[in-house]
Amino acid sequence: MKKAIYLLVLVLSMGIYTGCGKENTEIENSRMEEQTTPENSENDEIHLEDGLKIDFTRDYSENIKEDVDDVVADSTSLQEELTNMEKVTQKYTPLAEAAQTQGEMNVAAQWLYTIWDTELNNLWGRLSSSADRQMKENLLAEQRNWIDLKEEVTLLNIGSREENGSMYPLLQDSYLEEITKNRAYVLARELAKIKEEDFVMPEVSAKYxxxxxxxxxxxxxxxxxxxxxxxxxxxxxxxxxxxxxxxxxxxxxxxxxxxxxxxxxxxxxxxxxxxxxxxxxxxxxxxxxxxxxxxxxxxxxxxx
CATH class of the missing domain: 2.40.128 (Lipocalin)
Structure with a gap:
């Protein structure tokens, strides 16, 4: 059994759900630690759509798209945009905190993953329209490879649906959230080059x-x-x-x-x-x- 399963069993037994599938606290802190500056940390001008209504039967995809669009519009740089995207995650975290059943936890993990998947698609749209022909061809080939690879990489890390049972959607979407966020930073870095913006990638673990x-x-x-x-x-x-x-x-x-x-x-x-x-x-x-x-x-x- 994969380690993620044991961690989640431990978390569930304590009655706590954090909304992410990190392997341990050190990884969570080091792998995707946000690179903030005083300017970014003081930026409270991001206005998201109306507050979240806790409803596990609701389709939040349009709400998430609007929230992502708001962050993109209100951010003055790609560095600030990626940092501010955490505010969208914070908005939907109450879904995970309110989840009581396995089914509700699975639903909450789906929407947290959807946030970064939406941002990834948003970045790709801007990148593909800004890159020159050769750069676009190279990036398109790489992006297609990443899409093809992510299913196998997820299987290697969390195991199969048969191994994990009803917890599989939670494990899958939590891991997809993590690697999609990583990929969003990679695309943002490439777009920053085109826009001639400074962009610092977040620190990643030197151990895992x-x-x-x-x-x-x-x-x-x-x-x-x-x-x-x-x-x-x-x-x-x-x-x-x-x-x-x-x-x-x-x-x-x-x-x-x-x-x-x-x-x-x-x-x-x-x-x-x-x-x-x-x-x-x-x-x-x-x-x-x-x-x-x-x-x-x-x-x-x-x-x-």
Whole structure:
């Protein structure tokens, strides 16, 4: 079972629901910590549509679109826009706080994900209309690959519907909210380049994350997932060129360098995390059979 399941069971048993599917507090704080400035933090001029009515049978999609449009219109820069988008999330968080049943929690997670999906589509519309032909073609290919990859990446992180039962929609939408928010920042950065605006990407964890090598396609050829397991222990799950999955533990040396040892001790290596630029794994020791050689290094350039 994936760690997210155990975390949510713990959260539900305490009667608390936070509305997000982070692996732990450190990841939640470091992976997408907002880059605010005094100017942004003092900006109280974002006026959203009328207050939220708690109704788990209501379709909020149009309300969310209007709220996102308001943030876009009232923000003076893309940096400010992405920071202010949190106000939309804050508006719909009471849905998660009021949820009592699994079904209501699933519904609340859906709308929180929809906020960032709506912003992502809004950014893409502006980006595709502003980019030159070559840039648009490159971005379109990358965006299509991301869309194709996200289903498989979600499966790798939270498991299947059969494994998770009635909690699956909650786990799925919480994870999709997280990676869609990440992707929104990537598109905002590209649009900022066109608009010649300064844009600072948020800090990401130097210890945890999901990274893949897609060989420029919509399929995963290699994957690296670094996380805490349900017991709170650090673990890494590595698949190289689709030649099986290798799990093991790691020791954090700081600055994104992690020493990896497989469960059976037959393979050791060094993981290096380069934030938004992906990660790599270098084999340092082999004891027994392994399809690769000591010194080989593998790249996982696509960060989720």
């Amino acid at each position: 994350g999901t990274f893949v090598d897609n060989q420029g396609t919509g399929d995963i050829y290699s994957s690296l997932i670094i996380r805490q397991n349900w017991e709170g222990k650090d673990e890494a799950v590595i698949s190289i060129y689709r030649q099986g999955e290798m799990e093991g533990s790691f020791v954090d040396h700081g600055n994104g360098e992690l020493s990896f040892t497989s469960e059976d001790g037959s393979v050791k290596g060094m993981i290096k995390i380069d934030g938004w630029n992906g990660a790599s794994f270098k084999v340092t020791e082999i004891y027994g059979e392994f399809p690769f050689s000591v010194g080989e290094e593998f790249e996982f350039p696509f960060a989720f």
